[in-house]
Amino acid sequence: MKRDLSRRNALLAGAAGVAGLVMQGSRQSHGQTIEPAEPRLNSVEAKPDTANLQQSWIDAHSHIWTSDTSQYKLRDGVKVEDLAPRSFTDEELMAIAAPEGVDRVVLIQHYPYHGWDNSYLIDAWKRHPKRFRIVGMIDDQRTDAGQAMRSMLKQGVTGFRIGPKAGGDDFLSSTGMQQMWKTGAETRQSMCCLINPEDLAAVDQMCGRYPDTPVVIDHFARIGMKGDVNQKDLGALCKLAQHKHVRVKISAYYALGKKSPPHHELVPMIRSLYEAFGADRLMWASDCPYQLGDNNTYKDSIALIRDHIDFVTPTERQALLRTTAEKTFFFV
Numbered sequence: 465m466k467r468d469l470s471r472r473n474a475l476l477a478g479a480a481g482v483a484g485l486v487m488q489g490s491r492q493s494h495g496q497t498i499e500p501a502e503p504r505l506n507s508v509e510a511k512p513d514t515a516n517l518q519q520s521w522i523d524a525h526s527h528i529w530t531s532d533t534s535q536y537k538l539r540d541g542v543k544v545e546d547l548a549p550r551s552f553t554d555e556e557l558m559a560i561a562a563p564e565g566v567d568r569v570v571l572i573q574h575y576p577y578h579g580w581d582n583s584y585l586i587d588a589w590k591r592h593p594k595r596f597r598i599v600g601m602i603d604d605q606r607t608d609a610g611q612a613m614r615s616m617l618k619q620g621v622t623g624f625r626i627g628p629k630a631g632g633d634d635f636l637s638s639t640g641m642q643q644m645w646k647t648g649a650e651t652r653q654s655m656c657c658l659i660n661p662e663d664l665a666a667v668d669q670m671c672g673r674y675p676d677t678p679v680v681i682d683h684f685a686r687i688g689m690k691g692d693v694n695q696k697d698l699g700a701l702c703k704l705a706q707h708k709h710v711r712v713k714i715s716a717y718y719a720l721g722k723k724s725p726p727h728h729e730l731v732p733m734i735r736s737l738y739e740a741f742g743a744d745r746l747m748w749a750s751d752c753p754y755q756l757g758d759n760n761t762y763k764d765s766i767a768l769i770r771d772h773i774d775f776v777t778p779t780e781r782q783a784l785l786r787t788t789a790e791k792t793f794f795f796v
């Protein structure tokens with residue numbers, strides 16, 4: 465049961481893990497609070513970069529990491545034994561994604577393991593510059609945040625993960641954060657918000673202050689994590705549609721609603737977002753490898769959008785599975 469609950473709380477990992485580690489020096493991390501199952505690898509090889517990209521889907525959110533800590537140092541206090549699964553390289557990711565028609569992925573920096581060091585993702589991008597884009601992380605306390613964003617744009621980093629730290633709801637107030645939002649408006653690098661429903665009002669205000677900055681809300685702002693979809697929270701998320709550069713990832717089904725396939729109970733929430741934002745501002749994502757636990761699979765995740773929902777046109781389905789993510793992250 466403990467294991468089960470831990471997995472189901474995987475969605476907490478990003479913010480809670482980051483927050484706990486940054487603000488409280490806690491040893492709680494992805495690897496300890498969450499116990500994703502070993503991914504079910506198979507022998508299918510990922511498609512090469514020369515594959516017909518127009519025939520394939522984009523996963524707008526997955527993590528990767530390596531147990532090669534001689535080359536890629538882990539954050540202070542994190543040991544290789546903490547990595548769960550121990551290894552989830554880009555090859556292991558693509559072995560799961562490619563059979564489902566996914567051949568491009570947006571790689572999301574994983575603070576609990578690698579801190580602010582984005583080099584493992586950047587090296588994956590260097591090996592496969594057509595296949596990957598990166599949502600990196602930088603310390604908003606640094607004074608050169610804008611400059612750092614610009615130089616990382618040349619390394620495939622087209623977005624930055626941001627979110628609240630433990631005990632504080634003012635994660636958007638630092639000077640560095642202002643600089644990041646201002647820079648994003650110029651470079652088109654998205655501010656990718658890993659937030660909870662209670663953070664939506666602050667993000668709404670920030671979008672008003674920086675109306676040209678592209679913003680992506682991760683995982684429905686975690687609405688439905690407690691089971692039921694709170695309609696007031698959903699209304700707050702839909703309200704963000706008034707800012708034309710805000711988009712939403714419809715992702716991480718394993719951690720929302722019934723937290724189990726076929727995830728049909730999430731369809732009404734997806735439909736509400738579709739009506740508020742339109743398919744051109746929504747994108748599917750897996751949150752691999754965290755959905756590879758219990759009875760959840762990568763296939764079940766993409767199948768909800770690819771094979772099940774019936775209220776979109778074929779073009780809109782392509783937007784949810786490819787075009788929105790392409791425009792948002794693959795613009796360079």
Ligand SMILES: [Zn+2]
Nearest residue numbers: 478527572751
């Ligand atoms: Zn994630």
